[in-house]
Amino acid sequence: MSEANTGGGTGDGGRLGRIPEQVAQQAAGIGRAVGDAVGPKAEDIANRSKAASADAVAGVARTAEALADTVASNSPALAEYVRGAGQKIDRLASDLREKKVGDLLSSAAEFGRSQPIIMLAGAALIGFALSRVVKAGVATPAGSAAKDDASSDNVSHVARSEVY
Numbered sequence: 001m002s003e004a005n006t007g008g009g010t011g012d013g014g015r016l017g018r019i020p021e022q023v024a025q026q027a028a029g030i031g032r033a034v035g036d037a038v039g040p041k042a043e044d045i046a047n048r049s050k051a052a053s054a055d056a057v058a059g060v061a062r063t064a065e066a067l068a069d070t071v072a073s074n075s076p077a078l079a080e081y082v083r084g085a086g087q088k089i090d091r092l093a094s095d096l097r098e099k100k101v102g103d104l105l106s107s108a109a110e111f112g113r114s115q116p117i118i119m120l121a122g123a124a125l126i127g128f129a130l131s132r133v134v135k136a137g138v139a140t141p142a143g144s145a146a147k148d149d150a151s152s153d154n155v156s157h158v159a160r161s162e163v164y
Contacts, residue, residue, distance in 0.1 A: 043101070046101045047101065050096055050097075050101060051097070054096035057096060058093035061089040061092075062086075063086075064082050064086030065083060067082050067086075068080070095107075
């Protein structure tokens with residue numbers, strides 16, 4: 001085997017040894033270019049999502065406040081608890097509006113490290129809620145549910161007989 005094939009030859013002037021370095025530099029340059037091109041768009045999308053989330057969270061806070069007002073006459077202690085929760089939710093909405101996306105992610109990571117059980121419970125709750133939303137979206141539309149059972153049985157019977 002010759003020295004050129006083993007990479008130990010000096011006949012190439014050291015050019016072969018520099019190829020990995022050149023590839024790494026080109027990859028870094030491409031990565032920077034992609035980041036520069038995609039970064040502003042991704043930041044814009046994240047900021048719009050953050051604003052929509054803040055509005056949704058503020059809506060939950062208003063709902064909690066209205067619920068507290070509704071139950072205040074029957075159960076003042078419960079109303080005070082719900083009102084306090086609504087105020088904390090409203091502070092969350094304010095934080096969402098005021099903080100940068102990176103700061104929010106850092107805060108969430110810090111909270112996850114300090115309160116892992118609560119984070120897991122929240123993730124499970126969100127997963128359950130999302131599964132219900134998806135399941136509701138897959139369910140039959142209201143108009144088709146209004147059909148009487150006889151017609152739907154005929155349709156399913158015809159469909160089955162055509163398949164077999």
